[in-house]
Amino acid sequence: MIISGGVRFTERGIKASIRAMQVQTQLVNMTNENITGFDKIGFQRKEPVVSSFTEFLGVDGLSQTVDDQVGRINLTEKPLDVAISTKGYFQIQTESGVKLTRDGRFKIDKDGNLLNIENNPVLSVAGTPIVLPVVPEKLTDIKIDSNGLVSVYNKITNKLEKADKLGVVDSNGRLVSSNSIKQGYLEYSNVSLANEFMSLMPTLKAFDANRQMFMIQNENLQKVINQLGQSS
Numbered sequence: 001m002i003i004s005g006g007v008r009f010t011e012r013g014i015k016a017s018i019r020a021m022q023v024q025t026q027l028v029n030m031t032n033e034n035i036t037g038f039d040k041i042g043f044q045r046k047e048p049v050v051s052s053f054t055e056f057l058g059v060d061g062l063s064q065t066v067d068d069q070v071g072r073i074n075l076t077e078k079p080l081d082v083a084i085s086t087k088g089y090f091q092i093q094t095e096s097g098v099k100l101t102r103d104g105r106f107k108i109d110k111d112g113n114l115l116n117i118e119n120n121p122v123l124s125v126a127g128t129p130i131v132l133p134v135v136p137e138k139l140t141d142i143k144i145d146s147n148g149l150v151s152v153y154n155k156i157t158n159k160l161e162k163a164d165k166l167g168v169v170d171s172n173g174r175l176v177s178s179n180s181i182k183q184g185y186l187e188y189s190n191v192s193l194a195n196e197f198m199s200l201m202p203t204l205k206a207f208d209a210n211r212q213m214f215m216i217q218n219e220n221l222q223k224v225i226n227q228l229g230q231s232s
Contacts, residue, residue, distance in 0.1 A: 017214040019058040023050075024207040026059050031200045034191045042103030043189035044068060068171065071102075071190035073182065079139040080106040083185040088168040088176040091123035092116050098123065100169065102187055108132060108142075114150065114163075124164035125175060133161045146179035 030048045037043035045067040054061030073083050082104035084090070089100035105117040112132035114122045121129035125148075132152045136142055141153035148166030153159075168176045 014214060014217045016055075017210045017217065020055075020210040021207055021214070022059050023054055023062060024203050024210065026062055027203045028200065028207070030064060031196050031203070034189075034196050035193065037189050038191045038193055040189055041105060041186055042071075042101055043191065044071070044102065045189065045191045066171070067190060069190045070187065072188040073185050074188060075184060076186050077184045079142050079144075079184065080108070081184055081186045082106060082144060082166070083182045083187040084168060084180050085182055086176075086178055086180040088170060088178075088180065090116075091127070091167045091169060092118075093121045093123055093129060094118075098127075098173075100171065100173075104186060108135065108139075110135065123167045125167040126164070127167060128164070130164045130166070132163045144181060144183040146181050148181045 027048055030046055034045050046064045047067050049063045049065055051061040068087050089102055092099045092101055106122060107115050112135045114130040116122055124130050130150055134152055134154045136152050143151045148168060150163040151160045154161050170176055
C-alpha cells in the first residue's frame, strides 16, 4: 500500500488476495465435481491445469483436462450393458452432433434401433445408427463380442445374425481397434475419493490463508483511511 496524497493498492495487496481466493474457489469446485461424479456411469475425472501466469491472470489462468484412465468396471449381467475395458468412447448421435461417452447403458426400441439411455442412436464403425435385423423376444438373444460386433438370434432361421459393430473411437474421433468390449458390464467413474479429499485440503488451507491476509490488509486500509480523514 502506498500513501501519496491518497490511497491506492499495490498489485500484491488486496487484489492479489482476492484473485487467489477466486482461483482456489474454482479449484474446490472442480474437486467437488469429481466427488459428485464418483458413482456416475462413465464419468471421467477432471484434472485442473494451473498455468504459470495464474498468479496474475486469476481464474483466466485455470483450465482443465480429462483423466481418460479406465474406471471401475462392475458386472451387471444385463445384455445391453456394455463397458470398454481400455481407453476409448462410444459414439452417440444427438441433435447437436456426435457425442462421445463411456456410458454403455443401451436399449432397443420396437424397430430394433440400438439406443443409449437418452434415446439417442448408438453409432457403428461406419458412423451409422445400429439397427438389429430382427427384434428379439428376449434381450439375452442379443450378443456383443469383445470386438463390439452386435448380433441377434433369429428364432425363425435358428441362426445368429450380425447387425453391426460398435464404433469405439479415441478422444479425437479416430476408430480404436481392440477387443476391449465387455457385455454385461458397466464402467463407473475413475475418481478416487481418497485422492480427491487429499488434494482438497491444501486448497482449503491456501484459501483460508488468503482470506486472513485479505482481512488484515482490509483492516489496515480502513485504519489509514480513518487517519487521513482525521488529519484533513
